[in-house]
Amino acid sequence: MPTIMNVLFRAATAFAMAIALAAAVPAAAQQAPARAKVVLQVSDADAGKWNLALNNARNLQADLGAANVDIEIVAYGPGIGMLKADSTVGNRVDEAVGSGVKVLACENTMRGQKLTHADMLPKVGYVPAGIVEIMQKQQQGWAYIRP
Amino acid sequence: MPTIMNVLFRAATAFAMAIALAAAVPAAAQQAPARAKVVLQVSDADAGKWNLALNNARNLQADLGAANVDIEIVAYGPGIGMLKADSTVGNRVDEAVGSGVKVLACENTMRGQKLTHADMLPKVGYVPAGIVEIMQKQQQGWAYIRP
Amino acid sequence: MPTIMNVLFRAATAFAMAIALAAAVPAAAQQAPARAKVVLQVSDADAGKWNLALNNARNLQADLGAANVDIEIVAYGPGIGMLKADSTVGNRVDEAVGSGVKVLACENTMRGQKLTHADMLPKVGYVPAGIVEIMQKQQQGWAYIRP
Numbered sequence: 001m002p003t004i005m006n007v008l009f010r011a012a013t014a015f016a017m018a019i020a021l022a023a024a025v026p027a028a029a030q031q032a033p034a035r036a037k038v039v040l041q042v043s044d045a046d047a048g049k050w051n052l053a054l055n056n057a058r059n060l061q062a063d064l065g066a067a068n069v070d071i072e073i074v075a076y077g078p079g080i081g082m083l084k085a086d087s088t089v090g091n092r093v094d095e096a097v098g099s100g101v102k103v104l105a106c107e108n109t110m111r112g113q114k115l116t117h118a119d120m121l122p123k124v125g126y127v128p129a130g131i132v133e134i135m136q137k138q139q140q141g142w143a144y145i146r147p
Numbered sequence: 148m149p150t151i152m153n154v155l156f157r158a159a160t161a162f163a164m165a166i167a168l169a170a171a172v173p174a175a176a177q178q179a180p181a182r183a184k185v186v187l188q189v190s191d192a193d194a195g196k197w198n199l200a201l202n203n204a205r206n207l208q209a210d211l212g213a214a215n216v217d218i219e220i221v222a223y224g225p226g227i228g229m230l231k232a233d234s235t236v237g238n239r240v241d242e243a244v245g246s247g248v249k250v251l252a253c254e255n256t257m258r259g260q261k262l263t264h265a266d267m268l269p270k271v272g273y274v275p276a277g278i279v280e281i282m283q284k285q286q287q288g289w290a291y292i293r294p
Numbered sequence: 295m296p297t298i299m300n301v302l303f304r305a306a307t308a309f310a311m312a313i314a315l316a317a318a319v320p321a322a323a324q325q326a327p328a329r330a331k332v333v334l335q336v337s338d339a340d341a342g343k344w345n346l347a348l349n350n351a352r353n354l355q356a357d358l359g360a361a362n363v364d365i366e367i368v369a370y371g372p373g374i375g376m377l378k379a380d381s382t383v384g385n386r387v388d389e390a391v392g393s394g395v396k397v398l399a400c401e402n403t404m405r406g407q408k409l410t411h412a413d414m415l416p417k418v419g420y421v422p423a424g425i426v427e428i429m430q431k432q433q434q435g436w437a438y439i440r441p
Contacts, residue, residue, distance in 0.1 A: 034433040043199065043294055052337065052371050056425045059402055063423045077199050077294070108206055129210045131203045131292065138290035139181040143432035145425065146293045146440045147337055147371070190346065190441055224346050224441070255353055276357045278350045278439065285437035286328040293440045 036060070036069035037142040039134055042079035050082040050089045052147040057101050066100050072137065076106035076130030080113060083124045090121050097123040106130030183207070183216035184289040186281055189226035197229040197236045199294040204248045213247050219284065223253035223277030227260065230271045237268055244270040253277030330354070330363035331436040333428055336373035344376040344383045346441040351395045360394050366431065370400035370424030374407065377418045384415055391417040400424030 038060065040053045057071050073096070075082045082089060083105045097103050105120055108129045117126070127133040138144050185207065187200045204218050220243070222229045229236060230252045244250050252267055255276045264273070274280040285291050332354065334347045351365050367390070369376045376383060377399045391397050399414055402423045411420070421427040432438050 036429060036433070038429045041292075048372070055371065059423050059425050060429065063402075063426045077202065078195070108210075129206050131206050132210050134292060135183060135185045135207065135290040139183070139288070141433070143429040144291060144438060145335075145428060188439075224349065225342070255357075276353055278353050279357045281439060282330060282332045282354065282437040286330070286435070291438060 034141060036064050037071075037137075038069065039072045039074060039137040039142050039144055041130075041134055041144065041146045042073060042075040042082050043077045043146075045078040045081055047082075047088050049079070049147055050087075051092070053082075054089060054092045054096055056145060056147055057096055058099075061099060061101075070102075070142075071100070072102045072104060072133075072142075074104045074106065074127065074130045074133050076109045080105060080109045080115070083121050084115070085119055085121055087121060093121055094123055104130070104133065106133075181288060183211050184218075184284075185216065186219045186221060186284040186289050186291055188277075188281055188291065188293045189220060189222040189229050190224045190293075192225035192228055194229075194235050196226070196294055197234075198239070200229075201236060201239045201243055203292060203294055204243055205246075208246060208248075217249075217289075218247070219249045219251060219280075219289075221251045221253065221274065221277045221280050223256045227252060227256045227262070230268050231262070232266055232268055234268060240268055241270055251277070251280065253280075328435060330358050331365075331431075332363065333366045333368060333431040333436050333438055335424075335428055335438065335440045336367060336369040336376050337371045337440075339372035339375055341376075341382050343373070343441055344381075345386070347376075348383060348386045348390055350439060350441055351390055352393075355393060355395075364396075364436075365394070366396045366398060366427075366436075368398045368400065368421065368424045368427050370403045374399060374403045374409070377415050378409070379413055379415055381415060387415055388417055398424070398427065400427075 040056055042050060042053050053073055057073060060069050060071055081087060083093065083103065087093065093103055102125055103123070104125045104127045106129060107126050108131075110116070110120075134144065187203055189197060189200050200220055204220060207216050207218055228234060230240065230250065234240065240250055249272055250270070251272045251274045253276060254273050255278075257263070257267075281291065334350055336344060336347050347367055351367060354363050354365055375381060377387065377397065381387065387397055396419055397417070398419045398421045400423060401420050402425075404410070404414075428438065
């Protein structure tokens with residue numbers, strides 16, 4: 001009988017769509033468990049803050065495992081001195097880079113202070129604008145720490 | 148034959164719903180590319196920090212285009228002096244407002260310091276509580292910078 | 295006539311699924327209105343900052359209602375002094391805890407400074423690593439304030 005086939009087919013279709021809805025909507029609604037990602041801001045001309053940022057990075061790696069957390073340190077404005085070749089924390093910056101931390105200098109700040117890449121610690125990276133980097137990382141779901 | 152009409156109609160319906168699901172669910176799951184939005188906090192009685200916040204706003208506008216980024220500067224607590232009529236950065240605050248930055252004074256702080264609107268720079272705006280503004284903006288997806 | 299029943303039943307099913315889609319997808323796409331949640335960082339050895347963090351917590355409770363906002367104060371690094379038994383703001387910390395604020399000391403920092411729980415204010419709580427707590431809270435949707 002076509003009518004029974006009809007009813008069975010319709011029921012199966014409705015059931016499949018309900019399953020699809022039930023599967024798809026929670027997947028969209030629930031947050032995926034976030035990978036640990038954090039951007040640390042250094043904007044003070046203060047070696048105490050530079051060391052604190054480096055301690056923060058080290059403690060994050062120690063507690064979570066260095067492979068399980070993405071860490072960026074962004075130095076800009078009065079904080080740029082942390083990444084100059086004569087920085088008092090140069091050795092610690094090298095160690096941080098070696099352990100997987102991205103350490104980034106703001107080229108806007110460098111231009112304002114007439115600094116070139118040759119004036120900076122050899123292992124640091126660069127961003128055109130530290131403030132834009134910090135904003136964008138947050139809008140991409142990174143946590144933000146201002147030591 | 149009604150049965151063939153039936154089957155065709157049913158198939159078309161199922162197809163349409165599948166398309167709707169395929170279109171709708173990814174739209175829900177994927178993040179819309181976030182518009183650049185950032186709230187800058189000023190809570191220090193330190194003209195260096197006031198200038199740094201204003202530099203940050205200007206650099207964000209220069210790099211992203213003033214039309215492409217929403218910027219709020221919220222001054223509260225010891226930072227309220229930035230927005231008083233006798234502020235050393237009054238001209239720069241006016242310029243920032245003129246360029247589209249919202250500059251907001253905390254009325255909670257003003258009450259505590261017996262300041263009225265007449266004591267403040269003429270172009271600033273107001274929020275009842277700076278701390279609530281900063282919290283809510285973050286929970287609405289704004290990035291947060293504490294210079 | 296089975297065909298008319300068919301058509302009616304099919305139309306009703308399609309209508310119901312359309313309603314379900316219309317209801318379910320926006321629910322997934324739109325953000326649930328976020329409960330107010332904020333983590334306040336104290337990382338300066340500066341009683342002015344300690345008082346500012348406590349003022350921030352009090353103002354958040356006053357403006358939103360203490361029952362409507364979750365507040366954590368996390369003290370770490372040079373800020374740990376805020377929570378030592380001899381803290382100059384000990385009374386205010388007790389009041390904050392009494393009003394529902396979670397006040398948490400970083401055990402990493404305590405270990406580095408050879409402090410035990412007996413050295414701390416009796417009502418504070420503890421986290422293994424303040425920096426991890428602050429990062430995780432942000433990634434869970436809490437706002438972050440660094441007074």
